Amino acid sequence: MPLTEDRAVQATRVTISDVADAAGVTKGTVSRALNDYPDISEATRTRVLRKAKQMGYQPLAQAQAIKTGRTRTIGLVLQTDIPGAQRPFLSDFLAGLSQTASDASWTMTVATSAGGQEMLTTIKRLVQERKADGFILPRTFANDERVTLLRTLKVPYVLYGRLQDIQDSAWFDILGEEAMRDAVLRLAQHGHQRIGFVNGGSEYNFSRLRAAGFENGMNEARLDIDESLITGDAMTREQGTAATLGMLARSLPPTAIVFAVDMAALGAYDAAEKHGLVIGQDLSLISYDGIPECQWVRPQLTSFRVDSQMAGSRLASLLIRQIRGEDPTTLRESAKAMLWPGGSDGPPRRSPIEIARIVRSGQEHNSCETGGTA
Amino acid sequence: MPLTEDRAVQATRVTISDVADAAGVTKGTVSRALNDYPDISEATRTRVLRKAKQMGYQPLAQAQAIKTGRTRTIGLVLQTDIPGAQRPFLSDFLAGLSQTASDASWTMTVATSAGGQEMLTTIKRLVQERKADGFILPRTFANDERVTLLRTLKVPYVLYGRLQDIQDSAWFDILGEEAMRDAVLRLAQHGHQRIGFVNGGSEYNFSRLRAAGFENGMNEARLDIDESLITGDAMTREQGTAATLGMLARSLPPTAIVFAVDMAALGAYDAAEKHGLVIGQDLSLISYDGIPECQWVRPQLTSFRVDSQMAGSRLASLLIRQIRGEDPTTLRESAKAMLWPGGSDGPPRRSPIEIARIVRSGQEHNSCETGGTA
DNA sequence: TTCGGTTACGAAACCGGTTTCGGCAAGTCT
DNA sequence: AGACTTGCCGAAACCGGTTTCGTAACCGAA
Known part of the structure; x- marks a missing residue:
């Protein structure tokens, strides 16, 4: 029957x-x-x-909602005006989020906005219409308006990335500082003595942490930190090229550079090519993010890879627990980035003095026709 | 007051x-x-x-929903088991979708699933829980189970891409066939006579259309179609390399190749490098998709770019209109892909015979050290 | 046996909307 | 002038849940 x-x-x-x-x-x-x-x-x-x-x-979630105000929905507002910001990771990130959400019978509503004020309006709308019980906030800034808004609205949220002023926020983060430290140690083990550091945008909170990680690594390796080999605000390929050229122009250039951001590290390839330096031999690079382009360039870029799917999954879990009433200050997790070895780092082939001579010799190096990444 | x-x-x-x-x-x-x-x-x-x-x-949407059954929400179920499928476009696509949705006071719930059966379950769940009034279906297959399911459930949907068996579906699509045709005409104008074609996976419906577009172009240009210069099922870089090498091994190789998929076209760079052929001179390439990697390789890959944001926007609009009651058979739109000229196409520098000689000469060509995309 | 206090559940109000039903007033027709 | 429409809107039921309130039944103690 x-x-x-x-x-x-x-x-x-x-x-x-x-x-x-x-x-x-x-x-x-x-x-x-x-x-x-x-x-x-x-x-x-x-x-x-x-x-x-x-x-x-x-x-039926929305039938419950008219009394309880909650719909078992986690909100995600993506910022679309940062070109290519989270692009390569977005798919994995969403997969992680929605998978754990789905397992708990939750769903995910995503919205996009072009930034600042519009983003706040979007968040407000989602809250008012009860289309989100809480939010995942990726790419947290040093002083984030979204956090202020959600805090006054008393709407739960979880940060992807720690804030300097943590207060009572829940968060998940990848330990970028440890990756930077490990990068330095790896280079030191190769035999590098002069190691430069190119940081990301200072408006991001992770930059502060990664700089600290670099310094810790240098200290642990008992290497001198030369302030002239530390620079920042490099988020794009062009900015990475400029930063690298700047370091190479020093009287005593580095034999290795640690980058906080893959995209900038890719710019170092252009800079090296300009002077005829071979990445991985004349100049070693280690970077962070693990974007797909790392595998496209030759030699492949050694980078610390972020597992975006796992990040999404953990974030969803933390947010749900917070909405269910757990104390946000107990909802904090972190994970390590995983080393993805490429060919961009290795023992130094030349001394800083030799590199300086090559750079100063001045003539532009012609790349051969059939290739070149720039 | x-x-x-x-x-x-x-x-x-x-x-x-x-x-x-x-x-x-x-x-x-x-x-x-x-x-x-x-x-x-x-x-x-x-x-x-x-x-x-x-x-x-x-x-309040969900208060209305308990009577009307509709929550002003469009559903999007992403398939995560196709590695890197929609990756570079996802962000733009979402932006387009959610922007138009938002303008109409609609929201978007996205879910992911690893494929086939699981995806159907997810769709069912979203419908049962009233978390989606209708669906956007990207990447339509020749015989799509999702369509069957939604049709029997009487839930509105809009296809991104036409189906062979259109029936009463609403759809939006980019005219890939026209792009393929235009690619051929552009190459013919350069003076190419022998033009090859590397198609995408035969399970996708777009492949059939693009093949037709290629043939139309060849006919319009009054060029002979050599069946031995037509191949398919190339979706990855490696498959593109293999397809290209196969064509170059012919007694009379092509001087230009049209690719249905960027990713495969990038493989042609490897194949060319292997034989010491210069892309854009010895071998011209035109492709389709407009993935970011097109701008990373040298020379840049000429490609027909798909405006994913616009696609998302149109799809959202069509779906909303259908849910509001419009007849799906009147909800069909298409748009053209835009040519993104790179340096990978130009007048032929060598005849097919010369190319054949180079290829047969056999010795592997050494790429120079500072670069090479493979 | 009576009394006060629990325990466990039914009855009903409520949430924020939609939709049916019915009735009043004005207009139309014979 | 009376009957019949028609237009317009209030009253109330309803959707699928949650939550308050009240009370019957049971309990142990006096």
Whole structure:
């Protein structure tokens, strides 16, 4: 005997009243049983639970929402005006988010906005329309307006990346500082003595951390830090080229450079080519992010890869727990970036003095015709 | 005098009852006025509309939903098991989708799934929980189960890409066939006579169209089609390399190749390098997609670029219109891909015979050290 | 046996909307 | 003038849940 008496093959949803009738109680009792109210006897609770499961009952989120205000939905507002910011990782990130969300019977609404003020409006709208119970905030800035807004609205949120002023925020982050430290140690082990550092944009909070990581690494390796070999605000390929050229022009250039951002590190290839220096031999590079382009260039760029899918998954989990009432200050996690060895780092082939001579020799080096990454 | 009498600064939402009180009517009347019921006088309708606007009333989607079943939400289920499939375009695509959705006071829920059966389950869940009123279906296959499912569920959907068996589906598509045709004509204008074609995976519906476009172009240019210079199923760089090498090994190789997929076209660079052929001179390439890597290789790959943001925007618009009741067969749009000229195509420098000689001469060509894309 | 206090559940109000139903007033027809 | 439409809107039911309130039944103690 089929259970469906409705005409439609795809039977209509089973509602709480159906369960109530089947269990011989009122819908109020069913609701309380399912929501773990204390004043329900263990006997009826299990009976209702079993019936509900057997009938495949799933409460309708938005019906609950008009009383509770919550729809089991996590919000994600993407910033589209940072060109190519999270582009290569977005797919993995979403996969991680929605997978864990889905496992908990939650869903994800994503919106985009071109930035600043518009983003705040979008967040407000989603909250007002109850289309998001809480938010994932990627790319946190040093002083983030979104955080201020959500805090005053008392809407839960989880940061992807720590804030300087953490306050009572929950967050997940990749330990970029440890990656930077490990990069230095790896280079030191290769035998490098003069190591430069090219940081990312100072408006990002991660930059501060990565700089600290670099310094820690240098200290641990007992290497001198030459302030003239530390620069920052390089987020694009061109900025990376400029930063590298600047270092190479020093009287004593570095034999290796640590980059905080892959995109900038790719610019170093152009700079090296200009002077006829061979990446991985004359100049070693280690970077961070693990964008696909790392594998496109030759030699491949050694980089610390971020597992975006895992990040999404953890963030979703933290947010859900916070919405369910856990204290945000206990909801903090971090993970390490994984080294992706390429050919861009190795033992130094030339001394800083030799490199300086090559650079000063001045003539532009012609790249050969059939290739070259720039 | 502030309007908010509530304690909370962020006043609670204004509900339909608030508007009703303010307008001096019942909430039933407000509802009918806002939803264009015929039995409301023009006078009260305008009065209610004005009041509602003035008070900033926005109906709560999920409150409406428990009666209407619709939440003003468009669903997007992304397939995550195709590695790097839509990766570079995803961000733009989402931006386009959510922008137009947002402009119409709609939102977007996105889910991911690893494919086939799981994807169907996800769709069902979203429909059951009323978290999506309709779906955008990217990457349509020749025989798509998602379409079958949604059709039987009577849930609206819009295809990104035409189906062979269109039936009553709404769709948006980029005219890949025209791009392929234009590619051939451009090469013919350069003076190429022997032009090869490397198609994408035969399981995709677009492949059939692009092949037709290539043939049309050849016919229009009054060039002979050599079946031995037509191959397919090249979606990755490696497959592109293999396809190219195969063509170059012919007794009379092509001087130019049209690719249906950028990723495969990038493989041609490796193949050319292997034989010491110069892309853009000894071998011209034109491709399709406009992935960022086109600008990374040297010479840059000439490609027809797809405007993913526009595509997302149009798709959202079509879906919303269909959910609002328009006939899907009238909801069909297409757009042209835009030529992105790079240096990978130009007048032929060598004849097919010369190329054949170079290829047969056999010795592997050494790429120079500082570069090479492979 | 009576009484006060729990326990466990039914009844009903409520959330913010939509939709049905019915009735009043004005206009139309015979 | 009375009957019949028609236009317009209020009243109330309804959607699928949650939550408050009240009380019957049970408990142990006096």
